[in-house]
Amino acid sequence: MNRDFGSIVLDTAFRYLVPFILVYGVYVLLHGEESPGGGFQAGALFGIAIIIARLVQGEKCELNIPGNAAVVLGGLGTFIFGFIGLLCIFFGGNFLEYGVLSFLPEPQRHTLGILGIEIGVTICVMATIITIYDALTRREVSL
Amino acid sequence: MREQYPALLIIVPLLTALVIPIIAYLVKRLVRWIAMGALIIANISAIGALMHVLNQGVWHYRFGNWMPPWGIEYVIDPLSAGMALLISFISLVVLIYSDVFLKEEGWLKIGMYHTLYLLLTVGLLGMVVTGDVFNFYVFLEISSLSAYGLIASGGSKAVVAAFRYLLIGTIGGSCYLLGVGYLYAITGTLNMGDLAVRVQPLMDSPAVIVAVSMILVGMGIKMALFPMHGWLPDSYTYAPPHAISFISGVMTKVAAYAMFRYFYFIFGAANETIAIVLQVIGAFAAIGIIVGSIMAIAQSDFRRMLAYSSIAQVSYIALGLAIGNMYGLIGAMFHILNHAIMKCCLFLIAGGIKWKTGEYKIAKFIEMSRKMPKTMGAFIIAALSMVGIPPTAGFFSKWYLVLGAIEKNMWIYVAAIVLSSLLNAIYFFRIIENAYLKKGQEDIVPASPKKPELPFSMLVPIIVLGIGILIIGIFNEPIVCQVMQYGLPGGGMR
Amino acid sequence: MSKEFLSQYLLYWLIAVLFMIGPIGMIFKNNLMKKLMAMNIMQVAVIIFFLALGQKMDATLPIEIPGLTGVTNYINPLPHALMLTAIVVSLSTTGVALALLLLIQKKYGVLEEDEVLRRMDQ
Amino acid sequence: MNVLIDYRPLWAVVISLVAAGLIMLSDKKPNLREAWTLIAAFGKMFIVFSMLPAVLSGQILVTEPLHVAKGISLYLKADPMAMIFAALASALWIVTSFYSIGYMRKLKEEHQTGYFASFAVCLAATMGIAFAGNLLTFFVFYEILTIATYPLVIHERDDEAIKSGRKYLAYTLIGGQLLLVGIIWVYVLTGGGDFQAGGFLAGKGSVTSLRIIFVLMMIGTGVKAAIMPLHGWLPAAMVAPTPVSALLHAVAVVKAGAFGILRIVGFVFGPELLKDLGVATALAWIAGFTIIVSSLIAIAQDNLKRRLAFSTIGQLSYVVLGAALLTPMGILGGMYHIVAHAFMKITLFFCAGAILATVHKHNISELNGIGRQMPFTMGAFAIGSLGITGLPFIVGFISKYNLALGALERGQGIFIAVLLASGLLSASYLLPIVYIAFFKKSEEFQEYKEANLCMLVPLVFTAAVSIILGIFPNAGAHFYDLATMAVKSIVTGNLLGGGW
Amino acid sequence: MRKAISYVTVAGMLFFLFAVAGALPQLYDPNSPAARHVSPRYIEKSHEEIGSANYVTAVLADYRGYDTLGETTVIFTAGVVTVMLLRTGLKRKKL
Structure with a gap:
């Protein structure tokens, strides 16, 4: 991030704001079990961080996920969620029954399972927010 | 894995839908086969679940292994398993059909289309098997959103139609959701089985009446019950043919099925309030049957005609619910099956004709029988079934409905059904006349083995469904007595 | 206004009014964007309704405070969880609707419904 | 007891359905296609006649291959009454097949594949109607017959054909729906609809509802049987090729309606119940009215086929009248008249078709002197005409005689007057044709010869059969015995048709 | 005519909703059915069963985790729909 952004205001805002948003997103994600927060909120924060980058730097910004990749990423994020559920089936339980995931330490199985799906949700929400933003702001809408 | 059929039924198509974008990005050709594989697994799961349910009674599948009122459960009885099988089967058939329309598109379009298509299937499957009223809403929205998208991809007119449908x-x-909220407020539960128990002592409460009417409006809009049908004709007319075949086939039916679930399993039709509401539904349905049929006669566009005919046919199902005795309900459930297959077949034929000749206008169907003999053969079977000529499937749903209506002395319903089949005859025989009897000007090259009337992947679904109509008609008794009957209220399910 | 009136009726009435904005907007507004907004307000009304159901007198957020146990001390977490979902649904619907509106605007140049329908038939 | 499980009734239905499929497949090969028709026709006749000895010895062959609806099976039953219709239809199919092949080839018609396939489906449906053992089975085949006849009616594919096709469908579909309502009502009242000699509805519902059911069913079957206010489709359907008219009028469609009326009177309501309900008298009056009025209309027609059509309307009402008289002799007469009229009318239509195919004339006034050139054809026509008027020693006499006896039994002598008047009227509309053909002189037809053999042999054959049956009513398929057995079973209420 | 029907319908529904408010449980009522039937278990047991202090997260991600999967799918669907509509274009070849 060492390129000039055009104006000092944008430059400062970007440089100081985005890292905090990203860190806050990570905090919200990881701390979701004990305080308000969770995957959606974190995903929204990440998405906003990237959208800010887009707003400031335009299409070719450095902190970027291009539209096509975002769609794929959104699918993969939800896939992580579903896959964790499917993993529970492979380990002999019902869908999303975290208690059977025997490779995890016993007391934290549920917590870690929740964390896993929250990560999936985060990725999906972030990617989708970018996708929608990207699709809506495209100039060349073909009709 | 056998114990996991209910989960696999939903999860496999869902996860496939999620990875399809990346597969499409990597290998465009593979998408279609992977989607097909997922739907085949869904079909197998549905069959497995159906067998299991028929042998061992209602199946409760708990997600996360939490007990029902706290966690989410799937309740699979013969009816819902049958519905799931119907949905996944039609989904598979239409997927095979849609190949021709998408071959030329780029990876993004193919990927997105198949993703949405599978998501729509997932949403509908989730709606029929779920045992939780809020989970139902979630899947309702999945199916609705993907349906909006699929409809809107049909062109600029379809976008307007889709937007109105969205609103x-x-x-x-x-x-x-508001109805669910009222129910939650007075019972404190979201599980259907639990709700059914806890709502019974409260049936006189006005809050229940609000909930009932809100759910009636919600499901009525989704199933295009008569005064709430405004979104349907435009959407069905302008949507792309491959998508609308599936949407028309099952989407309204799933809402009708949900309505059946609510009124007969949760609220219980024995209640006085519900009996009145059912009479209201019946009145709307009777009007809808006539209005839909008359409007269908007035159309010159084949798809629009089919759309209005859908309104009439969905009203048959509502009429069966309103009749409410065993035969009426059998008729309603059987008509869900029949109409799904008939209407899907007809829309596939409409798409085929469009693909071959570029026409949707009925007046331009002249000499179609020589251009596309096999397709029109399937059309005749489907049309006769819509009219209700034995031994096609449509006759037997009419048979059960009228049987139920006469048993309860509801003569207006009988009149509506009889009148509607005559009106159906008018608009379907008009097309048959056009296609078979009128002589066109130019010489037509009839289809030959070398130059078939339609690509193989389009012809097979049409013919499979056409034959399916006959088979369901002739062998309706096993379907009714060995599957549906156990799913009806008090139907002797173990 | 008694306290009972407030707790028994007022909020429910407000929710009812908010909820009915949806159909009203749908029927009486001609602009598609306004219709969309009316629809959003309707969804918000449902969300508020659910959240109102979860409230309890003298209770705190549904996050465990060490030492504080007892059901009556925490508000009902279920509506909150449900409404997170409903909010997301609302967001998604709005996103899709906006995409459709964008296309309509691009194609027809207007968002007035009757005008769009008129141009559609041409 | 002598009820036998036997699949032959089913095979009799299935064989021509299979043939229809094969005909469709051999679209491009006319010879193969017509071979299928003939094989199926002979096969069907063989199957049906092989059941005859068993039925005559008082056995009833039943089969229930599958359930068609909840609690109701596809029930096929070969009892004496069914055998009358089945034997008649299967025998006449062979004749009609030969005739159609000759006619179609002579006129080089288009759409022959569809024609023969529909024909085969029609016959399958007719067998189904004949052997139907319960109301639902009856209705299923009844509607199949309706639809399968439609392609035959519109065979010419011109505007007039389309118009008549519409008219045909409008009448028959509306009738079918009303019949359906009546049938379902019966199922609701009794929980079952198996035909039972002497009826099964007695005491099962209020008088009013039974009356309404009777009216619904009579409208439903009466449309096909062309009772007077419901007859409009039949003259219109004359646009169809002549073999189709022959089939429509003599064998399958209208006879299916008449047969249905007899079934419903004898095996659903039963004469005793109908006497109590008092609705049969009205039906008898309508039938009498139809007999007279249709004859009067027939006199005014110049188109030969139309005249024959109105004659059919009148003659069919004989069957209805027989049923409505509710006496054993009346029902016997009605039942036998199905056979009698079939042979006479098919002769007449074959003659009309032969004239059309050979000299291309539709109208009676143009037929002066044609008898000189086509003596066999017109001779057969004369026999058919005389039979219709009720001359003794031709088959029509037997049924009329029985009908008259039935009227006497019922104490309603007025119907004898109707029968006599009808005989005179039919003489006055049919015999002039014979007169014109043989005794008016005209040079017009010099260069024409007799119709080709494929057409001639069938029509001579049916004319001969009319005479043979007139002298020996039991010849061939024992029609008279079968009818007697059926009537006996109805009167005694014995399901098995008496111990003959 | 249509407008008049709409007015009447909307007014009727509004009146209906107003009238029914009395049948609902009181706000803030700790003894309402919603507070007493299902949710106590979440508050009492989620610590030991799941180990999460945030009950909402426990409900969202574990007890009703399947809903959340659905909800994630909904938002993904919305993304896919927008991409399909706006990025791939509506121009379709004449079939």
């Missing part, structure tokens, strides 16, 4: 559909969804 009305979301109102329906919100009404449904």
Whole structure:
């Protein structure tokens, strides 16, 4: 991030704001079990961080996920969620029954399972927010 | 894995839908086969679940292994398993059909289309097997959103139609959710089975009446019951043919099925309030049957005609619910099956004709029988079934409906059904006349083995469904007595 | 206004009014964007309704405070969880609707419904 | 007891359905296609006649291959009454097949594949109607017959054909729906609809509802049987090729309606119940009215086929009248008249078709002197005409005689007057044709010869059969015995048709 | 005519909703059915069963985790729909 952004205001805002948003997103994600927060909120924060980058730097910004990749990423994020559920089936339980995931330490199985799906949700929400933003702001809408 | 059929039924198509974008990005050709594989697994799961249910009674599948009122459960009885099988089967058939329309598109379009298509299937499957009223809403929205997208991809007119559908559909969804809210407020539960127990002592409460009417409006909009059908004709007319075949086939039917679930399993039709509401539904349905049929006669566009005919046919199902005795309900459930297959077949034929000749206008169907003999053969079977000529499937749903209506002395319903089949005859025989009897000007090159009338992947689904109509008609007794009957209220399910 | 009136009726009435904005907007507004907004308000009304159901007198957020146990001390977490979902649904619907509106605007140049329908038939 | 499980009734239905499929497949090969028709026709006749000895010895062959609806099976039953219709239809199919092949080839018609396939489906449906053992089975085949006849009616594919096709469908579909309502009502009242000699509805519902059911069913079957206010489709359907008219009028469609009326009177309501309900008298009056009025209309027609059509309307009402008289002799007469009229009318239509195919004339006034050139054809026509008027020693006499006896039994002598008047009227509309053909002189037809053999042999054959049956009513398929057995079973209420 | 029907319908529904408010449980009522039937278990047991202090997260991600999967799918669907509509274009070849 060492390129000039055009104006000092944008430059400062970007440089100081985005890292905090990203860190806050990570905090919200990881701390979701004990305080308000969770995957959606974190995903929204990440998405906003990237959208800010887009707003400031335009299409070719450095902190970027291009539209096509975002769609794929959104699918993969939800896939992580579903896959964790499917993993529970492979380990002999019902869908999303975290208690059977025997490779995890016993007391934290549920917590870690929740964390896993929250990560999936985060990725999906972030990617989708970018996708929608990207699709809506495209100039060349073909009709 | 056998114990996991209910989960696999939903999860496999869902996860496939999620990875399809990346597969499409990597290998465009593979998408279609992977989607097909997922739907085949869904079909197998549905069959497995159906067998299991028929042998061992209602199947409760608990997600996360939490006990029902706290966690979410799937309740699979013969009816819902049958519905799941119907949905996944039609989904598979239409997927095979849609190949021709998408071959030329780029990876993004193919990927997105198949993703949405599978998501629509997932949403509908989730709606029929779920045992939780809020989970139902979630899947309702999945199916609705993907349906909006699929409809809107049909062109600039379709976008307007889809937007109007979105507005009305979301109102329906919100009404449904408000109804759920009222139920939750007075019972404190979201599980259908638990709700059914806890709502019974409260049936006289006005809050229940609100909930009932809100759910009626919500489901009525989704199933295009008569005064709430405004979104349907435009959407069905302008949507792409491959998508609308599936949407028309099952989407309204799933809402009708949900309505059946609510009125007969949760609220219980024995209640006085519900009996009145059912009479209201019946009145709307009777009007809808006549209005839909008459409007269908007035159309010159084949798809629009089919759309209005859908309104009439869905009203048959509502009429069966309103009749409410065993035969009426059998008729309603059987008509869900029949109409799904008939209407899907007809829309596939419409798409085929469009693909071959570029025409949707009925007046331009002249000499179609020589251009596309096999397709028109399937059309005749489907049309006769819509009219209700034995031994096609449509006759037997009519048979059960009239049987139920006469048993309860509801003569207006009988009149509506009889009148409607005559009106159906008018608009379907008009097309048959056009296609078979009128002589066109130019010489037509009839289809030959070398130059078939339609690509193989389009012809097979049409013919499979056409034959399916006959088979369901002739062998309706096993379907009714060995599957549906156990799913009806008090039907002797173990 | 008694306290009972407030707790028994007022909020429910407000929710009812908010909820009915949806159908009203749908029927009486001609602009598609306004219809969309009316629809959004309708969804919000449902969300508020659910959240109102979860409230309890003298209770705190549904996050465990060490030492504080007892059901009556925490508000009902279930509506909150449900409404997170409903909010997301609302967001998604709005996103899709905006995409459709964008296309309509690009194609027809207007968002007035009757005008769009008129141009559609041409 | 002598009820036998036997699949032959089913095979009799299935064989021509299979043939229809094969005909469709051999679209491009006319010879193969017509071979299928003939094989199926002979096969069907063989199957049906092989059941005859068993039925005559008082056995009833039943089969229930599958359930068609909840609690109702596809029930096929070969009892004496069914055998009358089945034997008649299967025998006449062979004749009609030969005739159609000759006619179609002579006129080089288009759409022959569809024609023969529909024909085969029609016959399958007719067998189904004949052997139907319960109301639902009856209705299923009844509607199949309706639809399968439609392609035959519109065979010419011109505007007039389309118009008549519409008219045909409008009448028959509306009738079918009303019949359906009546049938379902019966199922609701009794929980079952198996035909039972002497009826099964007695005491099962209020008088009013039974009356309404009777009216619904009579409208439903009466449309096909062309009772007077419901007859409009039949003259219109004359646009169809002549073999189709022959089939429509003599064998399958209208006879299916008449047969249905007899079934419903004898095996659903039963004469005793109908006497109590008092609705049969009205039906008898309508039938009498139809007999007279249709004859009067027939006199005014110049188109030969139309005249024959109105004659059919009148003659069919004989069957209805027989049923409505509710006496054993009346029902016997009605039942036998199905056979009698079939042979006479098919002769007449074959003659009309032969004239059309050979000299291309539709109208009676143009037929001066044609008898000189086509003596066999017109001779057969004369026999058919005389039979219709009720001359003794031709088959029509037997049924009329029985009908008259039935009227006497019922104490309603007025119907004898109707029968006599009808005989005179039919003489006055049919015999002039014979007169014109043989005794008016005209040079017009000099260069024409007799119709080709494929057409001639069938029509001579049916004319001969009319005479043979007139002298020996039991010849061939024992029609008279079968009818007697059926009537006996109805009167005694014995399901098995008496111990003959 | 249509407008008049709409007015009447909307007014009727509004009146209906107003009238029914009395049948609902009181706000803030700790003894309402919603507070007493299902949710106590979440508050009482989620610590030991799941180990999460945030009950909402426990409900969202574990007890009703399947809903959340659905909800994630909904938002993904919305993304896919927008991409399909706006990025791939509506121009379709004449079939």
